Amino acid sequence: MKNILITGGAGFIGSSLAIKLIEKGYKITILDNLSTQIHGEDPETTSPLYNKIKDKVNFIKGTVTSREDWEQALKGQHVIVHLAAETGTGQSMYCIEKYTEVNIQGTAIMLDLLANNENNIEKIVIASSRSIYGEGRYRHPELGIVYPSHRKENDMLNGDFEVKYKDGQNLELLATDEDSKIHPSSVYGITKQNQEQMIMTVCPTIGIAPVAFRYQNVYGPGQSLSNPYTGILSIFSTQIRNGNGIKIFEDGKETRDFVYIDDVVNATILGIEKEEANGEVFNVGTGVPVDVSTVANTLISSYNIEVPVTITGNFRLGDIRHNFADLSKIKSKLGFEPTVYFEEGIKNFSNWVLQQEIQEDKLSDSLAEMKAKGLYK
Ligand SMILES: NC(=O)c1ccc[n+]([C@@H]2O[C@H](COP(=O)([O-])OP(=O)(O)OC[C@H]3O[C@@H](n4cnc5c(N)ncnc54)[C@H](O)[C@@H]3O)[C@@H](O)[C@H]2O)c1
Helix, strand or coil: CCEEEEECCCCHHHHHHHHHHHHCCCEEEEEECCCHHHHCCCHHHHCHHHHHHCCCCEEEECCCCCHHHHHHHHCCCCEEEECCCCCCCCHHHCCHHHHHHHHHHHHHHHHHHHHHCCCCCCEEEEEEEHHHHCCCEEEECCCEEECCCCCCHHHHHCCCCCCECCCCCECEEECECCCCCCCCCCHHHHHHHHHHHHHHHHHHHHCCEEEEEEECEEECCCCCCCCCCCCHHHHHHHHHHCCCCEEECCCCCCEECEEEHHHHHHHHHHHHHCHHHCCEEEEECCCCCEEHHHHHHHHHHHHCCCCCEEECCCCECCCCCCCCECCHHHHHHHCCCCCCCHHHHHHHHHHHHHCCCCCCCCHHHHHHHHHHCCCEC
16 A cells, blocks of 8 residues: 655545545555644644544654655655645735745745655645635626636725626626636635646656645535634634624625535545556546525524624635636546535535534634735725
8 A cells, every 4th residue: 555645634535535535544654733723732732633634644744844844744655645735815915925925935845855866756736725716707798717816905994895707797607627727816825726737837847746736615524613814614614613794795695616625635635546546637626516595594593692793894805716627538438526515514514513612713813814915995
């Protein structure tokens, strides 16, 4: 059985993936710096994610920005699943150096080592993101398929949040396929595009098979309930359980494609195991958009805690309006089918949340940071 290195393997996706791969007989090494934003101030004792995997894997506490840590982690590996990253879209718009250092430079160091040193790596699977598509794919009544650029701040200040084409025409939302235009609207998205392009360009020249997964919004048991920078289901859950009202951005009709953690793990394993995945990029989602007001109201009824919901009309620069995945390629090439849709997944998620300690609600601090930078209106 192969040895697999998972960077960021103590995180939400990585820890679930590690457990599943161990069950399948793989030997797992994890390189993770146990970032405090995800794992808290005292990760070795209090992080449930870290505790889930620590005795089951060869754990290296280190950072993907260090050449030495990569050298140690790469020894004896056959496959790399590169998940370690800074992941907050909003935060990426003002922590630009940190996001590019961890996400882009971290990937560059990995590839530089592999291009210049002997190694046994056969495949690299990288976590890309739907954020690289920006506003996604639409049908214009006269022009056909178009890829509108990001929304105008002035329109949004006037409460007009829908995506329009540059001639002002209203558009019909379509699922985004892998051939859709890549035009991210956040620094996070740019770093994901860059990671994906680097592995797709370099790996074939050094005899390594690259695979990229463009995950939609991943959710489920295990996701960090204390990180106020990303993970809308966690953020809302922590607010509701603290008895705080939910303030919804825009008009609440913005949508995301919420994909359940087990489906993401299964897709990623297909990428590791199937030769048909080599050299390819795949969307991973459910193909079903769900709006943010529905998310808030479903969670409130799941927890049975009455809190006020306010549609604020506020917005964050860098956020997109809608995006959902066209899954034709991953279905036909890898045989992937999502198995858990929103209604069932949110039940599993909220049942799990109820077994966790209530975390401090830090959303207002993170929004104050964004407001001070002019990124939250
Ligand atoms: N969760 C989603 O909705 C989603 C969607 C699209 C793409 N992705 C991508 O999937 C990957 C995993 O996401 P996740 O949701 O599990 O995130 P996560 O934040 O739960 O996990 C990331 C892990 O990386 C570690 N890490 C951060 N900086 C590091 C560094 N410098 N060196 C080593 N480790 C570091 C963190 O400690 C954490 O354990 C990321 O690359 C993310 O961009 C996630």
